Amino acid sequence: MVYSYKDILAELRREGYKITPQRRAIIQIMEATESHMTPLEIYSRTNSSSGISLVTIYRTLDTLEKAGLICQFNTQSGHTSYLLRRPRSHHHHLVCSVCGLVVNIGECGLEEVEERVSKDTGFKIVSHTLDMSGVCPECQKNNRQTLGRDFC
Amino acid sequence: MVYSYKDILAELRREGYKITPQRRAIIQIMEATESHMTPLEIYSRTNSSSGISLVTIYRTLDTLEKAGLICQFNTQSGHTSYLLRRPRSHHHHLVCSVCGLVVNIGECGLEEVEERVSKDTGFKIVSHTLDMSGVCPECQKNNRQTLGRDFC
């Protein structure tokens, strides 16, 4: 598991990828952000300073994913986000359906659910995604209406 | 909660939408399918016979969602699928990372997890999504390699 910026570069090198200013910048931006980011969000943070192309961001994210350093996350709105892998990074998202605030949920305690499902279906369970949706304290206080609906 | 084709039409009417051959066809296709479907999948099942436009499928799905009769589901690959609402339709998906087979998981037993998260974050939890990924029995038998990786 990768711990820091330096480790990430080392891992990239180890996998045979070259270290370029663009890749450095993208990794640093992702490291400075707790939450997952879309390619466009990364682009908007990099744009003014270093003039990195959006195409490069797509390709770099692809590279980082191949190297196992980030992982993909499809948001409710259908866009693709990416998140840097960190130690103990197994976590899940809780999204406010009113204002869009995203916070992380820690341990999910789904091990016994996985075991039951595995027994029922014969699948070997490798991983899972869990996302919750609700109304954050701020929006509750302001009595804002939720846009949310039940999931299937 | 809606139970059958006839109920769906009645509900559509009740909401002020008109019943057209295209809408009938799309609803019937979705009713005949257990799993969620993308607009294109629906289109491919309807194309030859009735000559329904893909645009109409997008608009009909939008209408059905507004009427609360279907709900959206963003797949791992980033595409949008839709699923008809059925009684006891709270369920989750288990996807084989090798062959793409999708099966449903029944009850998830996440109530106590939701409660804990709610206490920790102050959110009022409205709903959640849970999807698992693994290797199905068939692919295990054939010793096929998983493409899967851990999630974040």
Added chain:
DNA sequence: GTGCTTGCAAATGCTTTGCACGGCC
């Protein structure tokens, strides 16, 4: 120097929109 990376431009694929015709109620 070699080969991977980048940036530009253009292509692609899914989804949405404008507009006129047609069909449901």
Added chain:
DNA sequence: GGCCGTGCAAAGCATTTGCAAGCAC
């Protein structure tokens, strides 16, 4: 008959690809 729904074509948007120039090693 009024108005919503449909189909066509075209636009919109995120993402991917081809290709020549540039840079890391």
